Amino acid sequence: MSELPSYLESVAQTIDHMIDRYFVDKTGQLNKASAHLLAAGGKRLRPAVVMLAADAVKPGCSDDILHAALALEVTHTFTLVHDDIMDDDKLRRGVQTVHTKWDMPTGILAGDVLYARAFEHICMANAADDAKIRAVNMLAKACDEICEGQHMDMSFEHRTDVTEGEYMEMVRKKTGVLYAAAAGIGATLAGGNGVQVKALYSFGLNTGIAFQIQDDLIDLLTPPEKSGKDQASDLREGKQTLLMIKAREKGLDLKKYQKDLTPAEIQAAIQELTDSGVIGDVKGIAAALVSDSNRHLSILPASKERQLLMDVGEFFVTRSY
Numbered sequence: 001m002s003e004l005p006s007y008l009e010s011v012a013q014t015i016d017h018m019i020d021r022y023f024v025d026k027t028g029q030l031n032k033a034s035a036h037l038l039a040a041g042g043k044r045l046r047p048a049v050v051m052l053a054a055d056a057v058k059p060g061c062s063d064d065i066l067h068a069a070l071a072l073e074v075t076h077t078f079t080l081v082h083d084d085i086m087d088d089d090k091l092r093r094g095v096q097t098v099h100t101k102w103d104m105p106t107g108i109l110a111g112d113v114l115y116a117r118a119f120e121h122i123c124m125a126n127a128a129d130d131a132k133i134r135a136v137n138m139l140a141k142a143c144d145e146i147c148e149g150q151h152m153d154m155s156f157e158h159r160t161d162v163t164e165g166e167y168m169e170m171v172r173k174k175t176g177v178l179y180a181a182a183a184g185i186g187a188t189l190a191g192g193n194g195v196q197v198k199a200l201y202s203f204g205l206n207t208g209i210a211f212q213i214q215d216d217l218i219d220l221l222t223p224p225e226k227s228g229k230d231q232a233s234d235l236r237e238g239k240q241t242l243l244m245i246k247a248r249e250k251g252l253d254l255k256k257y258q259k260d261l262t263p264a265e266i267q268a269a270i271q272e273l274t275d276s277g278v279i280g281d282v283k284g285i286a287a288a289l290v291s292d293s294n295r296h297l298s299i300l301p302a303s304k305e306r307q308l309l310m311d312v313g314e315f316f317v318t319r320s321y
Contacts, residue, residue: 003304004311011051011069012044018070022121033102033110034117038077040093046072046182049312053186053200056297056305064126065189068135071121072182075139078114079146079178081107086154115143127189135185138201142181149173162240164249171212172205179208183309195299203293203309210289211316213282216241218321220270221279227321232257232266242285246278286317 023035047069051062062069083089084097085107091097099107122135152170156162183204187197218227219234220243234241238258247254257269273279290313300306 004308004315007308008043008045008048011048012042014066015044015047015070015073018066019073022070022117029102030106030109030113033098033106034113036095036098036101036110037081037092038074038114040095042073042077042093044073045312046076046178049179049182049204049309050186052305052309052312053183053204054190056200056300056303056309057187057190057192057196059303059305061190062186065186067121067124068127068185068189071118071139072178072185074114074118074121075143076178078111078118079150081111081114083150085111086150122185125189128191131189131191135188138181138184138188142177145173145177149175149177156240159240160238160248162245164242164245167240167242167245168209171209175212176205176208179211180205199296199299202296203313206289206293206296207313207316210286210293210313213242213286213289214317214319216243217279217282217286218319220266220273222320232261232269235266235269236261242282243273243278246281247273247276250276250278252276252278283317290314290317 019035019038023031024039026032026035050065050069050072054062054065080092081098084092085099085104089097090100095101097107098110102110118139119136122139123132125132125135127135149170149172152166153174156166156170180201181204184197184201187200192200216234219229219241220232222229222231224231233239234244235254235257236259238244238255244254252272254269257265261269270279293313294310297306297309
């Protein structure tokens with residue numbers, strides 16, 4: 001996986017330059033609010049998936065669809081701006097959230113601006129018009145499902161009986177479909193046929209679900225000095241993650257951890273979940289999703305880009321922050 005970090009860094013630099021040009025340099029308070037979180041950084045993973053999918057279908061064409069890659073990052077940021085409002089979070093990517101730096105109405109409008117501009121940038125891609133229509137349709141459907149997934153996630157807050165199937169459906173919608181759209185849109189704009197687009201869409205969907213499962217593991221396992229987040233917040237809040245569901249299936253009572261936790265108590269929880277096999281089970285589910293993703297990619301000819309996509313899937317389930 002030695003080439004992946006340098007590739008991701010290169011994509012991030014390219015997307016950052018486009019963000020500066022098309023968002024940061026605009027005047028007016030609403031434009032500044034819209035650009036705020038975009039300019040705060042990020043791994044730019046979804047744009048990388050767009051570009052790799054395009055080049056896996058038609059080598060060298062990713063430069064033609066950079067605007068579509070940007071569109072996926074803009075869409076992702078729109079969801080973060082609105083998520084922060086719903087959760088009343090104060091910090092994101094090390095900066096104030098939009099609605100706290102400005103105000104609630106401005107935060108809502110800033111998210112709406114990003115949503116609209118994402119579709120504008122897809123239309124700016126250098127691709128056939130019919131392909132751009134299909135790409136716009138794919139992104140619109142993804143945004144619809146993301147909203148459904150967010151609503152499901154919110155509804156889980158009031159329940160203690162969420163099933164694994166319900167969790168997987170929620171994660172498929174909330175996280176998986178945007179990675180699916182990233183891969184599918186890249187393939188579509190590159191002129192991919194139906195089989196190629198479907199394969200890449202399925203790859204993105206599975207790896208996106210695995211990405212979220214790994215996020216749940218990172219929340220528990222990674223110390224705050226490395227993750228930049230409050231360790232074990234999901235456990236403390238009793239959030240219905242796959243870890244919580246698997247623990248309940250094994251008869252573990254995690255309610256004792258729903259309080260302010262000391263580092264020693266967090267380690268005790270990790271040990272309990274490790275000894276019971278919960279963490280191993282959850283890691284196994286994520287790994288199986290990535291393995292299935294690689295099977296979908298087998299219909300593509302061998303190439304550096306196909307290998308990098310496989311490396312992306314592996315990265316999603318081995319990262320620690």
